[in-house]
Amino acid sequence: MSGDEKQRQDWQPAIELNPEQLRDLPNTEEAAVEQVDSGEDKKDTDKSEKNAGLSRIFVAISALLVKLIIIVECYRLVSWGYQQHWSLGTLLSLLIVSVLVMAIVLALRALKGMRQLRRRQPLQQRASQMIASNQYKQAAPLLDEMAEQLKGTALVVPLQQCINEVDSVYRDGEVIRFVSNHGFVEADRKAIDKISRCSFDTAALVAVSPFASFDILLAAWRNWRMLNSIADCYGIAPGIAGQWRLLRQVLHNLAFVGLSELAIDNSGTLLTGSVTGQLTARIGQGLGAGLVTARIGLEAVKLCRPLPFDEGNKPKLSQIQSSLLKELKSKF
Amino acid sequence: MSLRARIDRLVPPEKRQELGDQLQKFASTALDRHVRLAVTGLSQSGKTVFITSLLDHLLSARDSNGLPFFSLCNEDRLLGVKLLPSQGGQEFPFRESMDQLNASPTQWPASTDKLSSIRLAIRYRPGSKVQRMVSETATLYLDIIDYPGEWLLDLPMLQQNFNSWSQQQYRLMAQEPRQSMAKSWLNGAAELDGEAPADQSQITEFSAQYRGLLQGFRRHEQRLSLLQPGRFILPGNLEGSELLQFFPLVKTNSEASQEGSLYAQLEQRFEDYKQQVVEEFYRNHFCHFDRQVVLIDCLKTLNNGRACFDDMQEAVAGILQSFQYGQSGLLRRLFKPRIDRVLFASTKADHVTANQHHNLEQFLELIIQQARRDIQFEGLETRCMAIASYRATGAAEAEVDGQVLSCLKGFRKQNHEPVVLFPGEVPTALPQDKDWSGQRFRFVDFAPPDLKKVRDTPASHIRMDQAIQYLLGDKLR
Ligand SMILES: Nc1nc2c(ncn2[C@@H]2O[C@H](COP(=O)(O)OP(=O)(O)OP(=O)(O)O)[C@@H](O)[C@H]2O)c(=O)[nH]1
Ligand SMILES: [Mg+2]
Numbered sequence: 001m002s003g004d005e006k007q008r009q010d011w012q013p014a015i016e017l018n019p020e021q022l023r024d025l026p027n028t029e030e031a032a033v034e035q036v037d038s039g040e041d042k043k044d045t046d047k048s049e050k051n052a053g054l055s056r057i058f059v060a061i062s063a064l065l066v067k068l069i070i071i072v073e074c075y076r077l078v079s080w081g082y083q084q085h086w087s088l089g090t091l092l093s094l095l096i097v098s099v100l101v102m103a104i105v106l107a108l109r110a111l112k113g114m115r116q117l118r119r120r121q122p123l124q125q126r127a128s129q130m131i132a133s134n135q136y137k138q139a140a141p142l143l144d145e146m147a148e149q150l151k152g153t154a155l156v157v158p159l160q161q162c163i164n165e166v167d168s169v170y171r172d173g174e175v176i177r178f179v180s181n182h183g184f185v186e187a188d189r190k191a192i193d194k195i196s197r198c199s200f201d202t203a204a205l206v207a208v209s210p211f212a213s214f215d216i217l218l219a220a221w222r223n224w225r226m227l228n229s230i231a232d233c234y235g236i237a238p239g240i241a242g243q244w245r246l247l248r249q250v251l252h253n254l255a256f257v258g259l260s261e262l263a264i265d266n267s268g269t270l271l272t273g274s275v276t277g278q279l280t281a282r283i284g285q286g287l288g289a290g291l292v293t294a295r296i297g298l299e300a301v302k303l304c305r306p307l308p309f310d311e312g313n314k315p316k317l318s319q320i321q322s323s324l325l326k327e328l329k330s331k332f
Numbered sequence: 333m334s335l336r337a338r339i340d341r342l343v344p345p346e347k348r349q350e351l352g353d354q355l356q357k358f359a360s361t362a363l364d365r366h367v368r369l370a371v372t373g374l375s376q377s378g379k380t381v382f383i384t385s386l387l388d389h390l391l392s393a394r395d396s397n398g399l400p401f402f403s404l405c406n407e408d409r410l411l412g413v414k415l416l417p418s419q420g421g422q423e424f425p426f427r428e429s430m431d432q433l434n435a436s437p438t439q440w441p442a443s444t445d446k447l448s449s450i451r452l453a454i455r456y457r458p459g460s461k462v463q464r465m466v467s468e469t470a471t472l473y474l475d476i477i478d479y480p481g482e483w484l485l486d487l488p489m490l491q492q493n494f495n496s497w498s499q500q501q502y503r504l505m506a507q508e509p510r511q512s513m514a515k516s517w518l519n520g521a522a523e524l525d526g527e528a529p530a531d532q533s534q535i536t537e538f539s540a541q542y543r544g545l546l547q548g549f550r551r552h553e554q555r556l557s558l559l560q561p562g563r564f565i566l567p568g569n570l571e572g573s574e575l576l577q578f579f580p581l582v583k584t585n586s587e588a589s590q591e592g593s594l595y596a597q598l599e600q601r602f603e604d605y606k607q608q609v610v611e612e613f614y615r616n617h618f619c620h621f622d623r624q625v626v627l628i629d630c631l632k633t634l635n636n637g638r639a640c641f642d643d644m645q646e647a648v649a650g651i652l653q654s655f656q657y658g659q660s661g662l663l664r665r666l667f668k669p670r671i672d673r674v675l676f677a678s679t680k681a682d683h684v685t686a687n688q689h690h691n692l693e694q695f696l697e698l699i700i701q702q703a704r705r706d707i708q709f710e711g712l713e714t715r716c717m718a719i720a721s722y723r724a725t726g727a728a729e730a731e732v733d734g735q736v737l738s739c740l741k742g743f744r745k746q747n748h749e750p751v752v753l754f755p756g757e758v759p760t761a762l763p764q765d766k767d768w769s770g771q772r773f774r775f776v777d778f779a780p781p782d783l784k785k786v787r788d789t790p791a792s793h794i795r796m797d798q799a800i801q802y803l804l805g806d807k808l809r
Contacts, residue, residue, distance in 0.1 A: 014756035014774035017739060021730040022752060134690040165397070167790045168727055169686040174401075181406055312403060312805075 106239070113231065113242025119149055120236075120306060127180070127307045131173045139172040143179065146306050153235030155306075159183045180307040184234075188301075191233040192315055195297030198226040199320060200327055203290030207282045207328070223293055227300050234304040250299045283328055290328075294320040367807055368475045368620050370655065370671065373627030374557045374647060375481030378679035378721060380441045382627055383478055384429040385721035387415070387452060389796055396788030399797035404456055404808050411455040411469060424450035424478050433722070437748045438780040446568055447617065449477040459809050472807055477617055482562040486610040487618065488650035489560060494599040498580035501560070509554050509639055517541050526581055526595035535577055535597065542579040554640045555632060558647040563609060575605050619656060623803050625675045626652070630695050631683050631775040634758065637768045645699050652703040657710040674707055674714045675802050676700050681718035681794045682725045683775045684755055685738040689718040689794075691758035698762055715802055720794035723786070724778035728752060745777035 074096050082089030126142055143163060150156050162183035166175050202219045209215035227246055228238050236242060294317055301315070302308075309315070373379045390413045393399050404410045415426065425448065429441035452474040458467070489497060505514045521538065543564045549556040550565060563570050570576055578601035581594070589595040628648065633641040658670040678696040681689055693716045697704070704714055725742035730752065737754045744751050756773040763772075786792040 012737070012754070012757060013771040015732065015754050016774065017730050017732070017752040017754065019741070019750055019752050021732070022739070022741070023729045023731060023736075136687040136690075165400075165790075167400075169689065169723075169794055171686075171690065178400055182400060313406070 109237055110239030110241035113237040113239035114245055115242075116149065116236045117231070117242045117245055117304070120304060123149065123306055124308050127176050130176050131308075131310075133172045135172050137172075139175040142176070150235045150306065155184070155187055155235045158186055176307060177310045180310050181313055184305065184307070187233045187235075188305075188315070191230050191297070191301050192320075194226060194229050194233070195294055195301070196320055196323060198222055198297065199290040199293040199324055202293045203286035203324060203328055204331065205286075206289040207286030219289055219293070223296055226293065226297055230297060230300045231304050234301075234306065236304055246300060246303060249303055250296055253299050253303075254295060287325065287328060290324050291317070291321060294324070365470075365807055366473045366475065367622050367804060369803060370618070370621040370624040371476060371478065371627065372484065372624060372651065372655075373481055373679075374484065374629070374644065376443070376632075377481060377627045377629045379481060379627055380429065380444050380478055381721045382625070382677075382679065383424065383450070383476055384426060384433070384441060385793060385796055386476075386800065387426055387450070388430060389793065390452065390454065390800070391415070392788060398788050398790060398792060399800065400790055401795075401797040402801050403805055404454075405797075407459060409457040409459060409808075411457060413455070414453045416451040416453055416473075418449045418451055422446060422448040424448040424476070426450060433780050434783055438782060440745070440780055444478055444480045445566055447477060447479045447483075447613075449475065449617075451475050454804075454808065456808055472804070474804070479617070480562070480566045480568075482559065482566045483568075483613065484562065484651050485558065485560050485647060486562045487614060487654035489606055490610055490614060490654060494602040495583055497560070497602065498582050501580035502582055504558065507639075509552055510549060510556070513548050513552065514545055517545055521579070521581065524581065524594060526583060527585075527590060527593050529592055530594045530597035535579075535594070539577045539579045543576075554636050554643070556640065557644045558650070561605060561609075563605075570609065575601070575609060578602050578605065614654070618654070621655065621671050623673050623675075624655065624671045625677055625799065625803060626700070627677050627679045628696060628699060629680060630678045630692060630699060630758075631680055631773075633699070634695075634756075634773045635775050638765060641699070641762075645702070648700060649703045652707065657707055657712055672712060673803065674712060675799060676704065676714060676716045677799060678716070678718045680720055680775075682720035682723045682742075683740070683778065684758055685740060686727060687738060688758045691760050692718040694760040695758050717795055717799060717802070719796060719799050721796060722780055722783070723792060723794050724781045730754070742778040742781075745779045748779050751776060751778070 078089055078093045078096065081092040123142070123146060130139060130142060147156065147159065147163075150159065159179070162179055165182070166178055170178060202222055205218055205222070206215050209218070224243070224247075227243055227250070231242065231246060232238055298315060298317060298320075371379050371383055373382075389398055393402065393405050394410050394412060399405050418424065425441070432439045432441050454472040454474060455469055456472070458470050492500070504510055505518060517538075520541070524534075524538070546559045546564050549559055559565060561576075563576060567573075567576060578598045581598050583589070583595060589599070626648070628644070633644055656670045657674075658672070676696055678692050681692055684692055696716050696718070700716075707714055725740040728739045728741045730737050730739050732754070739752055739754045741750065741752045743749065753774065753776060755775050759767075781792070783792065790797070
């Protein structure tokens with residue numbers, strides 16, 4: 001008997017049950033997205049900021065000073081207006097108040113985008129780890145967190161729909177891959193569209209413009225706009241601060257990470273001598289500028305997307321490149 | 333002179349259009365490809381059901397969401413799939429199988445007793461722009477054959493001679509559970525004198541008994557798999573033929589046997605069987621494969637015990653030695669195609685709860701360990717996956733003694749009664765002898781699902797889409 005009991009500790013014997021013994025299954029997947037609680041988001045404030053104590057104090061003091069100066073200046077301006085005439089004074093104070101309100105709104109928005117962008121990276125990292133996992137039913141917290149991050153954007157509806165379609169037998173890795181493949185179809189399409197369009201515009205601009213320095217400025221401006229709209233595609237609020245951070249990361253990745261990828265990516269494409277030889281130098285320059293734009297765009301997509309691309313589903317530079325080439329040749 | 337003008341002079345523009353069309357046509361036929369898929373598995377491992385499910389899901393893939401991990405569907409590049417008449421020979425009974433699955437009450441297709449083949453054409457848009465410049469569409473032809481699993485066990489015989497084969501058979505019969513069943517036959521055979529002149533009636537009698545013995549092993553509660561020759565169990569059109577009249581006999585002395593002696597006669601029959609049955613089967617159907625899926629019913633071994641596990645392990649290793657593995661480069665393909673990718677699939681994954689699928693894969697690795705190592709040595713890609721061609725069970729939870737158990741619910745295969753079951757947990761290491769206990773596992777056979785309810789959803793199968801992606805995905809880029 002005791003031997004029997006010992007065996008039971010290792011494994012649960014198989015049993016057949018009565019259908020009445022069944023319990024209702026909680027639908028975990030749906031629950032995962034609905035029970036979004038907002039109390040959690042304080043957790044992930046950036047740790048790196050903690051050790052920047054000194055510079056923080058410095059920044060705070062200077063900000064205080066600037067604020068003080070601005071307030072004093074505003075006060076002087078308004079009181080000067082009232083001295084001239086009461087209507088001028090009111091006008092000035094109204095003006096100052098509205099500028100203030102606008103500044104606050106803008107600043108909040110900018111910070112929001114920045115915060116959202118900053119929270120993408122840990123999310124992506126957790127997702128990449130989970131893709132390799134063979135566990136079962138542990139993906140809900142991650143999906144929760146993602147839904148929370150995307151709350152209030154256009155991405156929530158297709159995502160929710162996709163999560164509802166997740167098959168009950170999928171392991172965590174399969175769940176993440178499924179959601180990554182099917183939850184962002186529309187957003188991916190829009191973003192790639194934007195990149196193609198913008199890279200063609202840049203290429204055309206550089207190809208026709210006679211002023212070299214001027215078109216660099218124009219191209220930079222277009223790229224800046226592109227970053228903005230890509231971020232928007234993936235539910236990141238547009239704003240200077242976020243965009244600045246995005247640009248910095250993109251450039252960093254392009255400089256240090258992207259090189260090897262580019263080498264792989266380019267190996268099978270059409271940029272062979274015979275093709276480039278037929279292009280005029282101008283178009284060649286345009287093509288180069290367009291490709292840089294495309295690379296910036298793809299890098300931005302990678303940073304903004306809540307989940308990493310599934311293997312084999314990644315958008316490739318070569319795809320954009322060949323359509324760009326075709327279009328350029330047909331237009332010029 | 334510019335290049336263009338030079339080309340114009342060489343080939344006049346009106347001719348060029350025609351030439352271009354022809355070139356394109358040529359190139360696009362070059363893009364069309366053939367893939368011959370080897371569906372390998374012992375009897376009752378789920379070959380027929382797998383092929384049926386593969387065809388069924390591919391045929392309806394275009395307008396359904398049933399294959400979410402198949403990239404051709406994901407990327408919206410699938411144009412259409414069509415069954416083609418088979419190239420001579422018996423046609424795979426796809427319609428009949430589907431009718432049986434859709435009948436009420438639902439039924440699994442019957443066990444296969446003859447060879448059949450089928451060809452599927454998959455028309456798609458190439459994903460790579462380079463290919464698309466050549467042609468907007470491409471076609472992949474998929475050839476599959478189905479056959480009784482018993483016949484597969486003949487393949488290892490090709491590498492044996494009568495003596496080594498006989499020795500192997502006697503070795504097997506010296507172990508339980510075969511030993512006790514074969515006792516009287518072995519006693520009888522021990523009295524035979526290989527050097528005595530052959531007696532036809534004796535040969536007939538002993539082969540009939542040997543055949544009965546093999547059938548007994550198969551029905552034995554351990555459900556043994558390593559049963560040779562395969563045609564003794566399922567003769568097909570060979571019933572009554574002289575080719576099926578032999579049995580293993582070990583030589584007692586080392587001298588060459590006399591012409592006309594019993595041993596020489598049996599040896600001759602063995603060689604004839606090898607040449608006329610096995611080799612023909614192999615040459616016509618088994619040496620041209622590009623891809624292979626090895627279906628293994630792990631649950632059967634868990635249900636039945638250690639002897640069943642060992643037997644299946646040996647059978648699988650023997651069979652896989654008969655296939656040609658190696659990278660299939662273009663030149664090599666022209667002469668002889670080789671299998672360049674192998675999927676080991678544990679079928680009937682719907683018989684265990686979803687949290688056990690990973691364990692099932694690890695257990696599968698135990699069975700195929702040796703065979704897989706040999707294949708990997710050739711530099712091949714292999715993968716283990718738990719799949720179900722059709723998913724016959726649903727998930728459920730029950731509370732037993734205060735513990736929540738993940739269970740399965742479905743309908744019993746024999747009588748369609750509802751079953752709720754905790755089937756046991758799949759071990760990831762080979763259980764100790766004492767742990768092969770009757771109470772530990774209970775994997776019952778389920779009736780097929782009502783396909784109308786799950787049609788066109790991923791719930792109609794388990795990982796068929798990933799299996800298809802693995803087997804064909806790179807051919808459909
Ligand atoms: N639940 C479930 N049962 C399956 C599945 N596939 C096969 N089976 C069971 O396995 C049995 C045998 O399947 P077949 O496809 O006929 O096996 P086979 O390999 O063709 O067997 P032979 O033709 O005898 O060589 C079926 O009758 C089913 O009971 C599956 O995906 N799910
Ligand atoms: Mg069959």
